[in-house]
Amino acid sequence: xxxxxxxxxxxxxxxxxxxxxxxxxxxxxxxxxxxxxxxxxxxxxxxxxxxxxxxxxxxxxxxxxxxxxxxxxxxxxxxxxxxxxxxxxxxxxxxxxxxxxxxxxxxxxxxxxxxxxxxxxxxxxxxxxxxxxxxxxxxxxxxxxxxxxxxxxxxxxxxxxxxxxxxxxxxxxxxxxxxxxxxxxxxxxxxxxxxxxxxxxxxxxxxxxxxxxxxxxxxxxxxxxxxxxxxxxxxxxxxxxxxxxxxxxxxxxxxxxxx
Amino acid sequence: xxxxxxxxxxxxxxxxxxxxxxxxxxxxxxxxxxxxxxxxxxxxxxxxxxxxxxxxxxxxxxxxxxxxxxxxxxxxxxxxxxxxxxxxxxxxxxxxxxxxxxxxxxxxxxxxxxxxxxxxxxxxxxxxxxxxxxxxxxxxxxxxxxxxxxxxxxxxxxxxxxxxxxxxxxxxxxxxxxxxxxxxxxxxxxxxxxxxxxxxxxxxxxxxxxxxxxxxxxxxxxxxxxxxxxxxxxxxxxxxxxxxxxxxxxxxxxxxxxxxxxxxxxxxxxxxxxxxxxxxxxxxxxxxxxxxxxxxxxxxxxxxxxxxxxxxxxxxxxxxxxxxxxxxxxxxxxxxxxxxxxxxxxxxxxxxxxxxxxxxxxxxxxxxxxxxxxxxxxxxxxxxxxxxxxxxxxxxxxxxxxxxxxx
Numbered sequence: 001x002x003x004x005x006x007x008x009x010x011x012x013x014x015x016x017x018x019x020x021x022x023x024x025x026x027x028x029x030x031x032x033x034x035x036x037x038x039x040x041x042x043x044x045x046x047x048x049x050x051x052x053x054x055x056x057x058x059x060x061x062x063x064x065x066x067x068x069x070x071x072x073x074x075x076x077x078x079x080x081x082x083x084x085x086x087x088x089x090x091x092x093x094x095x096x097x098x099x100x101x102x103x104x105x106x107x108x109x110x111x112x113x114x115x116x117x118x119x120x121x122x123x124x125x126x127x128x129x130x131x132x133x134x135x136x137x138x139x140x141x142x143x144x145x146x147x148x149x150x151x152x153x154x155x156x157x158x159x160x161x162x163x164x165x166x167x168x169x170x171x172x173x174x175x176x177x178x179x180x181x182x183x184x185x186x187x188x189x190x191x192x193x194x195x196x197x198x199x200x201x202x203x204x205x206x207x208x209x210x211x212x213x214x215x216x217x218x219x220x221x222x223x224x225x226x227x228x229x230x231x232x233x234x235x236x237x238x239x240x241x242x243x244x245x246x247x248x249x250x251x252x253x254x255x256x257x258x259x
Numbered sequence: 260x261x262x263x264x265x266x267x268x269x270x271x272x273x274x275x276x277x278x279x280x281x282x283x284x285x286x287x288x289x290x291x292x293x294x295x296x297x298x299x300x301x302x303x304x305x306x307x308x309x310x311x312x313x314x315x316x317x318x319x320x321x322x323x324x325x326x327x328x329x330x331x332x333x334x335x336x337x338x339x340x341x342x343x344x345x346x347x348x349x350x351x352x353x354x355x356x357x358x359x360x361x362x363x364x365x366x367x368x369x370x371x372x373x374x375x376x377x378x379x380x381x382x383x384x385x386x387x388x389x390x391x392x393x394x395x396x397x398x399x400x401x402x403x404x405x406x407x408x409x410x411x412x413x414x415x416x417x418x419x420x421x422x423x424x425x426x427x428x429x430x431x432x433x434x435x436x437x438x439x440x441x442x443x444x445x446x447x448x449x450x451x452x453x454x455x456x457x458x459x460x461x462x463x464x465x466x467x468x469x470x471x472x473x474x475x476x477x478x479x480x481x482x483x484x485x486x487x488x489x490x491x492x493x494x495x496x497x498x499x500x501x502x503x504x505x506x507x508x509x510x511x512x513x514x515x516x517x518x519x520x521x522x523x524x525x526x527x528x529x530x531x532x533x534x535x536x537x538x539x540x541x542x543x544x545x546x547x548x549x550x551x552x553x554x555x556x557x558x559x560x561x562x563x564x565x566x567x568x569x570x571x572x573x574x575x576x577x578x579x580x581x582x583x584x585x586x587x588x589x590x591x592x593x594x595x596x597x598x599x600x601x602x603x604x605x606x607x608x609x610x611x612x613x614x615x616x617x618x619x620x621x622x623x624x625x626x627x628x629x630x631x632x633x634x635x636x637x638x639x640x641x642x643x644x645x646x647x648x649x650x651x652x653x654x655x656x657x658x659x660x661x662x663x664x665x666x
Contacts, residue, residue, distance in 0.1 A: 012661075062490055065660050087492040097490075098483040102273050114265050115491040159487075 002044075002061060002167060002200060006070035007034040009056050030056040032222045033070070038200055038215065040166070043193050045213030046202040047246065053222040054202035055094060058171050061200070062092040075166055088116070091160040094171035098156065101145035105136055105155040108144070109162055116163035123162065130158040133188060150181045157185060168192055168199045174208060186212050206243040218246060220253045262493030266501025267508075270475060274509055284467060285513050289520045292459075306395075314338055315361035315400035318351040322364075323371035326412060333408060337361070337400065344368050348389075355391050361400035363389040364409075374416060460514060460557065461596035461619065467513040468506055468564045469585050475502050476572035477581035485663065495657040499569070503650060506565045511558070552635050553625055559642040560618040564592070566649035573656045576665055595619050611637040614645035 009031040018026060031053040038044035046054045059065045061072055063083040071078060077085040099108050106127065113123035131137045134154040139147055144155060153176060161168070173189070174182035189199050189212065203209050209216055210230055217227040226233055226249060230242065237245040274280050315337035319330075321344055330336045342351075354360035365387045367373060373384040386409065391397040418424050433439050479485040488498055568585055575581035595616045606624075611617045611634045621638040624630035656662045 059664070064486060064489060064664055084492050084494070087490055090490070092490045094486075096483045097486040099487070100273070100479075100484040101482070102277065103269075107272070111265065111269055112487070112491060115262060115488070115493050117492070 001040055001073075001075060001198060002036075002038040003073045004034055004036050004057075004061070004070070005072075007057065007060060007067050007072060008032055008069040009053070009060060009065065010068040029222055031060075031219075034219070034222075034224050035070075036217050036224065036227055038198055040198045041193060041196045042214045043189060043199045043201065043212055045209045045216045046200070046219055047204070047206070047209050047216050047242075048202075048219035049204060049250075052219045054219055055171050057219070058092070058094065058169050058200070058202055062090055062169055063087055064092075088163075089165060090167045090169055091163070091165035092169045093156055093160040093173065095175055099144045099152065099159060102143060104141045104143055105131070105147075105159065106140040108155075108159050109140075112159050113162045118163050126162055126164065127158075130161060134158055134184065150177050153177055154181065154185070157188075166197060168197055170199070170201045172203055173201055174203075174205070182208075206241070206246060210242045216242070218249055220250060223253075225249045225253060260497060262497030263501040263504065265493075266488075266498055267505040270502060270505035271508065274471070284471070284509070285516050288463060288466070288513070289517050292517070293520065310395050310399050313396050313399070315396060315403075316340070316354070316359065317361060317400065317404070318342055318348075318363040319366075320344070320346065320348065320364070321366040321368055321370060323366060323374075325371070326366075329408065329412060335403070336408070352389060355389055355397065358391060358394045358397070361390065361394070361397040362404060364404065365389070377420075458593075458596040458619075460518070460622070461592055463517045464510050464514045464557075464561055465564050465568075465589055465592050467510045468561070468568050469582075469589060471509055472506050472565060472568035473572045473575070473578055473581040473585065475506060476569055477575045477578050480663070480665075481577050489657075489663060496654045499650065499654045499657055503562070503565050503569060503653075506569070507558075507561045510561050510565065514557070514561075549625060549628075552630065553622070555639055556618055556621055556625070556635070556642070559639055559646060563614060563618075563642050563646040563649070566646040566653065569653050570649050570656075573653055573662060591615075608634065608637065612641045614642050618642055 008029065011028050011030055013021070013023070013026050013028055018024065021028070034053075034057060036044075046057060048054050056065065060067055061074060061079065063079045063086050066080055071080070073079070074086045075089045077089070079086050099105070103111070109127050109131075110123055113126070118126070127140075128137075131140055134157065136151065136155055136158060139151055139155075144152060147155065157170075157173070168189070170189070173185050177185065186208065189201070192199055193214075201212070213230070215227065215229055216233060218225050218233070226236065228236070233242070233245050234240065237248045239245040239248055274284065314335070317337050318340050319326075320342040322330075322341055327341070330339060340351075342348075348363065348365070351360060351363050355363060367384050367386075370384050370386075373381070377384070388401055388404070390401040414424065417427075421427060476485075479488075489495070567588055571584035571588065572581045575584055592615055596619050598616070598619065606620050610620060617638040621630055621634060624634065
């Protein structure tokens with residue numbers, strides 16, 4: 001279970017960063033007062049445009065960032081005071097976390113298995129299952145550097161699941177994958193949900209969120225504008241599908257047309 | 260703490276499974292340094308031979324007849340041009356300035372008569388020389404003429420005038436005393452070694468640590484592979500120590516390979532290419548205590564180097580930036596090593612408390628057998644403490660999202 005209570009994340013900008021984003025303020029608010037609750041056996045989607053704060057929220061959940069205000073609890077553990085316990089429970093994958101190109105998927109799978117304290121036998125069993133599912137077995141001894149983009153992503157997913165985590169946090173899990181591979185990833189996420197795991201993903205692909213997520217929170221400019229099941233969101237916005245609902249919400253926030 | 264072992268194993272595997280890295284880390288630097296030594300030895304020997312073989316062009320004005328006879332019988336006297344009293348020296352001087360001619364020797368007019376008829380109170384006859392000290396040939400020609408020709412010429416004249424030259428010698432100094440130098444041979448060679456080796460050890464240790472350290476920390480940050488370790492449930496300090504220890508092993512190994520190959524290759528190079536003097540009697544024996552002291556100093560020194568480099572690497576956002584941070588430190592460390600090559604005096608005790616500098620002087624003293632136990636202990640502890648403090652700062656930085664996530 002993930003509980004986020006009044007999470008606010010403010011970044012301090014260096015002079016260089018201030019110059020880059022052309023601002024005179026030395027602070028930027030990535031997330032403002034976000035609260036949500038995601039239960040086990042659910043796929044929870046954070047939906048929002050680029051720069052909305054989805055990745056920041058996921059990094060806060062994964063203990064990589066500390067909340068400026070508010071608190072986050074993962075499986076009952078606070079992400080700041082009990083970060084190590086949180087890290088035992090989660091599998092985290094984002095596009096900017098990569099596998100070391102020097103090593104083979106097999107080596108990295110075993111390495112991270114050891115870091116997570118998984119026994120040798122269990123690592124072997126997990127590797128067989130995951131590598132087989134994602135079709136990595138034939139490539140498991142090649143260097144990551146030599147793998148295709150899709151294969152790298154699949155290997156990264158497999159490695160992030162080595163310790164059979166209770167909570168799976170994926171930042172845009174199908175980004176850069178072809179539709180066949182993307183489907184195998186979303187199918188696997190559904191299977192994890194079936195096993196009672198909590199999966200939280202971020203995405204800007206509306207159709208993916210529609211098909212995959214049990215609950216969706218739409219985040220625009222760091223603020224949660226709506227949270228609920230697909231039906232609840234469509235009902236409250238009076239729209240036919242998620243894309244229309246999203247633009248309706250976007251219009252409300254920006255007070256104009258979403259162009 | 261198990262995590263330290265896993266991280267170390269991964270870091271070492273990464274290096275040793277990469278053939279290019281192994282070559283560039285362990286093979287090329289050694290080959291390069293030995294090659295350079297061979298080249299320098301070869302060039303020095305050639306240059307020396309060249310100067311010795313060169314036939315100097317020498318102008319001689321007002322030469323007495325007997326001097327001329329001597330010159331004609333001396334091998335290697337060179338290309339001689341005799342000039343009379345009235346001849347202008349300016350052309351000859353210009354040739355000296357331009358390095359075309361090597362030496363001008365001017366005898367006073369009527370030199371032979373003045374010597375012959377000398378009475379007490381007369382002006383002493385003079386020979387003047389002109390040469391160009393910035394030209395090696397000219398310098399060598401002058402030295403050859405003064406010591407090899409003019410001085411014997413004077414002795415001959417003196418013998419003619421006095422009869423028994425020994426009467427005016429009064430006494431000699433060390434003419435039959437081959438044992439005049441009383442010194443500990445090992446200490447003397449050690450002193451020579453001590454002035455050179457810290458410099459080389461520093462060079463190799465730091466250069467190795469620099470490339471590897473920046474790659475292992477900044478490189479991992481830049482490639483996005485560091486974050487995957489940060490979200491695993493091991494202590495950040497385990498990651499830091501795992502990286503620091505594996506870097507120490509790699510640097511120590513590269514330095515050991517370097518020192519061993521130097522010891523094996525240098526005598527061979529020196530006999531092949533001449534220039535053996537530098538290495539004369541370079542056999543040096545250490546007592547077990549000295550060996551232990553040396554190992555201790557090198558180990559804590561490597562620890563400190565790795566800590567310094569890792570610290571710079573943690574704060575750098577890109578490998579390029581990391582290299583830019585470390586380069587000035589490298590120059591400073593080289594400076595500390597170089598000081599020992601020139602500064603041979605005893606150092607005050609507080610110098611042994613200055614990290615980096617103290618290891619250099621301690622190694623120098625160790626080779627020269629001058630390192631006291633107290634000096635050793637101070638060096639060891641202060642270096643270890645400095646490395647420890649820096650490592651603690653690195654662990655703190657690893658816990659900072661600003662540093663690790665560029666947030």
